[in-house]
């Protein structure tokens with residue numbers, strides 16, 4: 652996979668970026684959403700330059716799909732660099748109360764500052780930012796209540812500026828999901844494609860699947876065996892295997908064959924990527 656495949660930046664993202672920058676002055680707090688499966692690769696490096704030292708909370712979304720041991724490790728690492736990171740599972744709402752407490756802390760600090768300047772009753776304004784498909788709508792829904800936010804946005808769909816009133820004390824600004832113009836490290840683009848943040852058709856599925864299989868063999872061999880080892884054939888498929896062979900193993904485990912009886916690598920790749928994204932292989936962190 653060449654690096655150039657990952658360089659793209661649609662016009663609506665330029666527009667969204669401008670909107671976020673313009674509104675930066677209006678907000679007290681940034682709620683930055685990143686994907687718990689790729690907490691580093693899903694952080695937009697532009698955010699730092701756009702918002703500088705503004706108070707920030709990091710929300711690690713889809714924690715139910717990520718490896719809990721690695722998630723704990725990431726939370727500690729972020730804490731060491733002074734960032735509060737909170738894993739969230741939208742299905743069980745786990746983590747939502749902790750975020751509320753963190754926001755309350757930020758609200759209290761702001762109220763105190765306002766009070767000193769003689770300002771009373773102005774709500775805290777927080778901007779919710781994150782890459783496409785990271786779970787912003789879902790998060791806002793579980794945080795602010797179903798009625799307050801739109802749902803069902805697909806990656807790449809532009810949304811207008813939207814303030815959501817959570818309470819007398821808190822307003823959220825929802826923003827469109829944006830990526831950044833260039834992935835310096837091609838592995839970042841690959842991880843974004845694996846989690847579904849980048850549209851799949853931009854990448855070659857078999858190549859992506861083989862990279863994933865290589866990674867799983869190295870990091871989660873038991874999950875890989877558990878789901879895709881053809882029955883009674885452990886000896887034939889002894890790890891370590893080349894990525895091509897691993898893909899063949901996946902094809903065989905599901906009887907995916909082409910007309911001539913050859914393993915159907917393409918269908919195996921599509922199936923594997925789908926099962927990764929839906930969490931069916933297991934809880935996997937990709938970095």
Ligand code: G4P
Nearest residue numbers: 712713714739740741742783784785786787788789803804
């Ligand atoms: P966005 O606004 O940032 O673009 O993301 P959105 O909330 O639309 O979420 C994108 C996808 O991620 C949705 O799935 C959503 O259900 C899923 N998602 C969000 N948060 C979590 C989470 O904490 N855990 C898990 N497992 N999934 C999460 P979808 O397949 O696009 O839609 P749907 O099947 O839910 O309708």
